[in-house]
Amino acid sequence: MKACGFKRILVQDSTIIKLPEKLFVLFSGVRNAYKQVCNARIQGIYDLISGHFIKFSIDPYYKNDLSVSNDIEIEPGDLWLRDRGYFNINSMNRIEKQDGNYIMRYKCKTKIFDPDTGEVLNLLNELNKNKSLDQKVFLGNEKLPVRIIAVAVNEETANLRRMKA
Numbered sequence: 001m002k003a004c005g006f007k008r009i010l011v012q013d014s015t016i017i018k019l020p021e022k023l024f025v026l027f028s029g030v031r032n033a034y035k036q037v038c039n040a041r042i043q044g045i046y047d048l049i050s051g052h053f054i055k056f057s058i059d060p061y062y063k064n065d066l067s068v069s070n071d072i073e074i075e076p077g078d079l080w081l082r083d084r085g086y087f088n089i090n091s092m093n094r095i096e097k098q099d100g101n102y103i104m105r106y107k108c109k110t111k112i113f114d115p116d117t118g119e120v121l122n123l124l125n126e127l128n129k130n131k132s133l134d135q136k137v138f139l140g141n142e143k144l145p146v147r148i149i150a151v152a153v154n155e156e157t158a159n160l161r162r163m164k165a
Contacts, residue, residue: 005077006049006077006078007049007076007077008048008054008075008077008078009047009048009049009081010046010054010078010080010081011045011081012045012081012082012086013044013065013082013083014041014042014064014065014085015041015042016040016041017039017040018037018038018039019038019039019040021036021037022038023038023040024036026060027040027060027061029061030061040058040059040060041058041060041063041064042056042057042058043055043057043059043063043065044057054073055072055073064085065083065085065086066085066087069082069086069087069088070088070090070094072094072095074095074098074100075098076098076099078095078100078101079100079101079103080095080100080101080102081102081103081104082103082104083104083105084104084106087104087105087106089110089139089140089142090142092139093142093144106123106150110140112137112138112139113137113139115137115145123150127150131151131152132150132152133149134147134150135147
């Protein structure tokens with residue numbers, strides 16, 4: 001695989017598996033007045049360049065993506081690919097400070113600031129005007145400088161997301 005100048009290209013994600021109820025004490029899960037389900041969360045970090053897992057764990061269900069977003073060993077030249085579950089400005093800042101890079105899906109409630117005016121950018125308004133966005137912005141109250149790339153989704157995808165919300 002051609003690495004495009006990156007030392008490692010790391011994909012981090014998790015999945016949930018159902019376990020027998022007798023393991024509920026160890027792995028927890030979901031419980032209501034009528035039923036309980038035992039789940040475990042499998043977390044993995046896979047290096048696309050080497051073709052190997054660099055970290056793999058089976059954890060209790062409650063140990064979600066956000067709770068492990070800072071539990072990473074960063075090396076200069078890394079490229080981290082993560083979904084919005086790991087969206088954490090402190091983690092993004094750590095990656096940058098250690099000469100790493102990341103591509104991460106945006107978490108909608110995080111404020112985006114125009115670097116020239118300091119005004120909050122309304123991503124939906126910007127996409128309605130231009131259909132896409134590719135610019136440097138400041139992210140969150142911490143004002144982390146990032147490049148944001150956004151493209152409006154098609155109507156079918158937008159309707160499905162509205163329905164799920």
